[in-house]
Amino acid sequence: MKKIGCGTIAFLLVTFAILWSFSFGLNGFCLGDTILSFLGMPAWSNENSGTHYTIFYSLIFLLPAVPLSFKYESDLFAKIAKWISTIFSLVLLVGLIFMVI
Numbered sequence: 001m002k003k004i005g006c007g008t009i010a011f012l013l014v015t016f017a018i019l020w021s022f023s024f025g026l027n028g029f030c031l032g033d034t035i036l037s038f039l040g041m042p043a044w045s046n047e048n049s050g051t052h053y054t055i056f057y058s059l060i061f062l063l064p065a066v067p068l069s070f071k072y073e074s075d076l077f078a079k080i081a082k083w084i085s086t087i088f089s090l091v092l093l094v095g096l097i098f099m100v101i
Helices: 006-021 031-038 053-057 059-071 078-100
Strands: 044-046 049-052
Touching: 006 031, 006 053, 006 059, 006 078, 031 053, 049 053, 053 059, 053 078, 059 078
Parallel strands: none
Antiparallel strands: 044 049
């Protein structure tokens, strides 16, 4: 049986990054948009369109999840966290590079 540890925390970080950056449900609820709106910060570059800033804020949760999931790979849910966090981080970083270019 796998133990709960730092690798499990990586899975929680990945889960929170997904909940933070994507819209869910029929009304399109996005946790990151709601929190940014509450703080008076824009979630989109052009009100409700353009660049969705919350997806880049999710890197705050993903970047620590990558090394945690690699270092503590034997922990519960660490392998799935490793793959999801690595792929999601790479996609976001490549997207950010293309936005800058």
